[in-house]
Amino acid sequence: MSWSGTVRCTNCYKTGHNRRGCPVLHERMKERLAQDADDYRAKEYFAAKARGKKRTCSYCSNEGHNRRTCTVIQKDKTFLVDHLATARPHIMQKFAEIGFGIGALVRDDHWGYVCLVENIDWAELTHDHVPDEMGTGDYNYAKRVPFVARKITDGQRYSFNMTLNELAKSVLSPTNKDGRRAPQGWSQGTIYEEGNWFDRSDSRSYFFVENNALSS
Ligand SMILES: [Zn+2]
Numbered sequence: 001m002s003w004s005g006t007v008r009c010t011n012c013y014k015t016g017h018n019r020r021g022c023p024v025l026h027e028r029m030k031e032r033l034a035q036d037a038d039d040y041r042a043k044e045y046f047a048a049k050a051r052g053k054k055r056t057c058s059y060c061s062n063e064g065h066n067r068r069t070c071t072v073i074q075k076d077k078t079f080l081v082d083h084l085a086t087a088r089p090h091i092m093q094k095f096a097e098i099g100f101g102i103g104a105l106v107r108d109d110h111w112g113y114v115c116l117v118e119n120i121d122w123a124e125l126t127h128d129h130v131p132d133e134m135g136t137g138d139y140n141y142a143k144r145v146p147f148v149a150r151k152i153t154d155g156q157r158y159s160f161n162m163t164l165n166e167l168a169k170s171v172l173s174p175t176n177k178d179g180r181r182a183p184q185g186w187s188q189g190t191i192y193e194e195g196n197w198f199d200r201s202d203s204r205s206y207f208f209v210e211n212n213a214l215s216s
């Protein structure tokens with residue numbers, strides 16, 4: 001650091017970087033290594049660079065571990081499972097109340113077609129689908145339930161997204177208990193869309209920070 005507070009490189013004498021971060025030196029060392037793979041100085045240079053590069057976790061941004069060995073992500077996963085296990089009985093209760101499930105007849109809220117429910121995207125269902133008592137606020141702002149249904153007149157399949165509130169008005173003919181048989185582990189919260197919560201390219205989501213998942 002010079003008196004003016006700017007960094008000057010001892011290799012190329014330009015300002016704005018030091019010797020360790022010098023692009024000229026970096027290029028020269030790369031060339032030396034290309035000419036001679038055993039070039040001692042070049043090897044030392046790159047080894048030092050590698051040592052200097054601190055490992056940070058792509059999930060929690062802490063140093064010294066990676067995503068695979070991150071204890072924060074492990075705790076967050078446990079937290080999510082608990083959270084889903086609490087929320088999902090509310091969803092199931094609502095399904096039972098309105099008669100929604102596989103085998104139910106629903107009226108398409110846009111065209112008015114009558115459709116037979118074939119499949120529900122169970123893994124997508126979270127606390128965000130539960131209105132009021134779970135704290136998502138107004139019923140109408142709850143997340144939409146994704147499901148697939150077949151138009152009874154021509155057998156055409158459609159993907160639907162409706163809130164529980166919309167579904168309550170759309171069910172024409174309810175299903176029985178069998179139509180609400182969720183996959184094993186769903187009620188316990190162990191089945192969820194991995195990519196929605198822990199996508200490899202995403203860092204820790206605000207949901208976990210906000211709920212202070214680590215303290216539980
Ligand atoms: Zn330089």
Ligand SMILES: [Zn+2]
Pocket residue numbers: 057058059060061062065066067070071072073
């Ligand atoms: Zn981490």
